[in-house]
Amino acid sequence: MSTFSTRVFRTIVAAATIPLLLCPALASADTGSADTGSAGIDILGDLLDVGSGVLSGSGGDGSSDGPTQPCNRSRKSGGAGVTTTTHSLGRSGPLSFVLTYETFSIPDRIQVFYQGAQVHDTGYVGDQINQGTGSATVRLPAGSATTVSVKVTGPSNTQWEYTVNCP
Numbered sequence: 001m002s003t004f005s006t007r008v009f010r011t012i013v014a015a016a017t018i019p020l021l022l023c024p025a026l027a028s029a030d031t032g033s034a035d036t037g038s039a040g041i042d043i044l045g046d047l048l049d050v051g052s053g054v055l056s057g058s059g060g061d062g063s064s065d066g067p068t069q070p071c072n073r074s075r076k077s078g079g080a081g082v083t084t085t086t087h088s089l090g091r092s093g094p095l096s097f098v099l100t101y102e103t104f105s106i107p108d109r110i111q112v113f114y115q116g117a118q119v120h121d122t123g124y125v126g127d128q129i130n131q132g133t134g135s136a137t138v139r140l141p142a143g144s145a146t147t148v149s150v151k152v153t154g155p156s157n158t159q160w161e162y163t164v165n166c167p
Contacts, residue, residue, distance in 0.1 A: 068147055071097065071166035075150070080158055084151045087164040093140035099150075101125070101162040103132030108154035110162060114140045119148075132160070 068086045069075065075085055089097060093114060101110055103126030112120040119140055126132025140148070152160055 071164050074161055074163045076161040077152065077154075077159065080154055080156045082151060082153050084149055086147050086149050088147050089140075089164070089167055090146060091167065092146050093143040095167045096137050096139045097167045098135055098165040099138050099162060100135040100165065101132070101160070102134075103154075103158075103160045105131055106155060106158040107132065108152055108158055108160045110160075111151045111153075112138050113149040113151065115143045115145045126160075 068088050070088050071090065077083055089095065099110070099112060099120065101122065103110075105126060105128050107124035107126040109124045110120075110122040111118055120136060120138045122134070122136065125134060138148075148164065150162065150164060152162070154160060
């Protein structure tokens with residue numbers, strides 16, 4: 001992407017994000033998902049990361065360049081690869097929150113990072129018997145960040161969803 005295209009994209013994203021900052025209710029609204037087969041595009045849904053597969057900024061340390069998603073909002077995917085999403089917790093550590101997840105019948109790995117350090121790892125969970133249904137209490141150490149990054153790694157034909165519940 002050219003420098004000009006990058007600047008234009010960032011300007012559009014910034015302009016679309018301003019209403020979220022001014023009206024937090026918009027950020028927690030269920031926006032549905034983008035339908036790439038139709039003429040309309042759900043910009044708010046795109047900003048809140050409703051896609052699947054490899055998401056931009058999905059670094060091995062759980063870092064993310066994408067938009068921040070509020071806690072208590074389900075994160076869903078239907079694709080393979082690595083997806084990293086940043087979630088706002090509203091306050092900094094030390095604190096704990098509950099991570100609920102469903103990895104269905106194909107095993108996926110869910111890792112949680114706080115200030116760049118891994119604080120939880122489910123390992124690969126999900127099979128034909130328990131469908132990968134689970135939850136974990138994630139404890140964060142003292143810190144200044146008010147967000148966590150969640151990195152999900154899954155193989156082909158996977159489906160998963162999780163929720164970072166507010167502390």
